Amino acid sequence: MKKVCLSLATLLMLFSCQKEENTIENQNTTTAKRSCASQEVLERQLQENPGLAAKMAQIEDFTENARLANKMVNGHIEIPVVVNVLYRTAAENISLTQIQSQIDVLNKDFNALNTDFNQVPALFSGVKANVGISFVLDQVIRKATTKSSWGTRDAIKKTKQGGLDPTSPTTKLNLWVGTIGGGILGYAQFPGGAAATDGVVIDPKYFGVTSNSGSSYPYNLGRTATHEVGHWLNLRHIWGDATCGNDLVADTPSHNAANYGAPTYPHYSTCTGTPVEMTMNYMDYTDDRAMYMFSLGQKARIDAIFLSGGPRFSFAQP
Numbered sequence: 208m209k210k211v212c213l214s215l216a217t218l219l220m221l222f223s224c225q226k227e228e229n230t231i232e233n234q235n236t237t238t239a240k241r242s243c244a245s246q247e248v249l250e251r252q253l254q255e256n257p258g259l260a261a262k263m264a265q266i267e268d269f270t271e272n273a274r275l276a277n278k279m280v281n282g283h284i285e286i287p288v289v290v291n292v293l294y295r296t297a298a299e300n301i302s303l304t305q306i307q308s309q310i311d312v313l314n315k316d317f318n319a320l321n322t323d324f325n326q327v328p329a330l331f332s333g334v335k336a337n338v339g340i341s342f343v344l345d346q347v348i349r350k351a352t353t354k355s356s357w358g359t360r361d362a363i364k365k366t367k368q369g370g371l372d373p374t375s376p377t378t379k380l381n382l383w384v385g386t387i388g389g390g391i392l393g394y395a396q397f398p399g400g401a402a403a404t405d406g407v408v409i410d411p412k413y414f415g416v417t418s419n420s421g422s423s424y425p426y427n428l429g430r431t432a433t434h435e436v437g438h439w440l441n442l443r444h445i446w447g448d449a450t451c452g453n454d455l456v457a458d459t460p461s462h463n464a465a466n467y468g469a470p471t472y473p474h475y476s477t478c479t480g481t482p483v484e485m486t487m488n489y490m491d492y493t494d495d496r497a498m499y500m501f502s503l504g505q506k507a508r509i510d511a512i513f514l515s516g517g518p519r520f521s522f523a524q525p
C-alpha cells in the first residue's frame with residue numbers, strides 16, 4: 208500500500224513539474240515577443256526630471272518600512288543572542304541550563320506567553336501587548352577572570368580591560384553575565400550608543416530562573432533581563448526617571464516614582480488626574496513576580512527602532 212502511494216505521488220509530481228515547465232516556456236515566448244515600454248519611459252523620465260530619482264528612492268524606503276512593519280505585526284523579528292560569561296567563582300560560571308532559562312523567559316515575556324500575562328487587571332487589558340520579538344541563543348563565550356566585580360563603566364565589555372568585546376553587535380544582542388557590585392542587578396545601553404559597548408549586563412545571581420528560596424529572590428524569575436532588554440529596545444522607566452516624569456509612551460499612566468516589592472492593586476498615582484499606576488509593567492522596579500506586561504505604546508516605540516533609518520534596522524534584516 209505504501210509503495211502504491213509513493214509511486215502515485217511521484218507520478219503526480221512529475222506531471223505537475225512538466226506542466227510548470229510548459230507554462231514557463233510559454234511565458235518566455237510570450238515575453239520575448241511582446242515588450243513593455245515602462246522601463247524605457249522611466250529611464251527617459253529619470254533623465255528629464257532631476258528630482259525623480261530621489262522621489263523614487265523615498266518610495267522604496269517607504270515600501271521597505273511597510274514590509275518591516277508588516278513583518279513585526281506578524282511577530283517575526285528574531286534576535287540572535289550572544290552570552291558572554293565572565294567568572295571568577297564556580298557560581299558565576301552559570302550553566303547552559305541557566306542561560307537557556309533566561310532566553311526562554313525573554314521569549315515568553317516579549318511574546319505575551321508568560322503565564323502571569325492573564326493577571327493584567329481589566330483596566331489595562333486593552334493596552335497589554337504582545338511585543339512579538341523572539342530571541343535565539345547564538346553562542347556562549349566563557350572567560351575566567353580575577354575580578355570580583357565589574358562596576359558599570361563597561362570594563363566587562365572590553366577585552367583590553369579584562370572583559371570580552373561584543374560579537375557582531377550590529378546584528379546580535381550581546382549579554383554579559385558578571386558580578387556588577389553595588390547592589391546593581393543589571394544595566395543596558397539604549398539605542399544610539401557605541402556598537403563596541405552595545406548590549407546588556409546582568410549579574411549571574413539574577414540571570415535566568417533561579418530557586419524561589421535562594422539569595423536571588425525576589426529577582427529570581429529572569430525579569431531583570433526582560434527589563435534591561437526593554438531599555439536596549441528604547442524603553443524608558445515607566446515613572447520617567449523623575450517625579451511624575453514622562454516615559455514617552457502615551458498609554459502608560461504617570462507614576463510618581465519607581466515602585467518596589469509587589470504593590471497591591473490598585474495603586475493610585477498622585478500625579479495629575481491621579482491615575483491607577485501600571486505597577487505590573489516590566490519597566491517599573493517591582494519584584495520579578497509583580498511585573499508581567501508591556502503596553503501597546505511601548506511596543507510601538509520598540510517597532511520604530513527596527514524600521515529603515517532606525518537605530519536597530521540592522522537587526523531587522525532577513
Ligand code: ARG
Nearest residue numbers: 391392393430431493494495
Ligand atoms: N536596572 C535595575 C537595577 O539594577 C533592574 C531592575 C530590575 N527589576 C527586577 N524586578 N528584576 O536595579
Ligand code: ZN
Nearest residue numbers: 434435438444
Ligand atoms: Zn532600568
Ligand code: CA
Nearest residue numbers: 456457459460
Ligand atoms: Ca506614559
